[in-house]
């Protein structure tokens with residue numbers, strides 16, 4: 001698909017004119033990544049300078065916005081994540097369980113007044129705080145999908161990971177975010193209860209079946225948690241295998 | 257499709273990412289299962305809420321000016 005951008009490029013493209021419309025998107029994402037306005041500004045500035053410099057590497061006809069986001073992600077990793085963070089050990093089954101509890105207990109409240117916003121009185125700052133509480137990788141997919149509207153495939157390209165990983169993180173990221181919001185809603189009295197305070201406990205806390213006892217010394221050691229962060233959901237269940245549409249997905253959904 | 261399947265794929269349904277067959281199975285189940293219908297509505301309402309509330313912080317004017325200055329510098333070099 002030839003776009004106006006590609007044509008302009010061939011004729012000596014005005015980079016500034018093409019790139020500046022994305023400054024709000026880039027800044028907003030940079031701010032949520034760095035949580036600091038100065039760092040966010042520096043990150044966006046550096047992203048634009050790199051994009052200008054490497055513009056000849058941009059494949060015409062591909063998504064320019066996604067390309068800018070990819071440069072920003074790489075810049076962020078180089079500048080801010082040199083020290084590899086220890087992976088978050090999150091007990092997702094615990095999150096799922098408490099999510100189910102709160103949904104079951106509050107379903108009627110959560111679907112009444114469908115015309116108005118679900119937690120009208122909740123402060124924007126609380127919603128942002130909930131997002132910021134997610135581990136970085138999960139926050140990124142939620143931002144890219146739900147705020148910036150990128151497709152799974154574009155997100156996979158921006159983050160350099162398989163589409164299955166994007167879906168897995170999206171599933172978990174959204175669930176964690178929703179759970180945190182439900183928890184705030186309970187705390188501020190918008191719903192009655194059911195969501196116990198977040199216990200993002202590490203797997204260490206689960207004693208049953210998680211310890212390995214040395215038969216010689218009787219010493220107990222923690223069993224390494226399986227590397228499930230990158231695990232692709234549904235991979236173990238052929239019946240529920242997803243048929244992913246690779247083409248542009250329709251924005252609309254409907255339920256009869 | 258059973259209720260557990262709906263739970264697992266509800267987000268992807270809302271993203272319009274299920275294949276045609278899965279999507280039809282999903283819709284059929286939801287049309288006859290009030291629990292799942294509720295669940296999907298809740299997901300959808302939460303999604304709308306999140307998108308609206310996390311809408312963009314605009315880039316500060318200071319940053320726009322700084323970028324404009326950089327671009328001027330870059331174009332005058334060439």
Ligand SMILES: [Zn+2]
Pocket residue numbers: 258259262285289291292
């Ligand atoms: Zn059901």
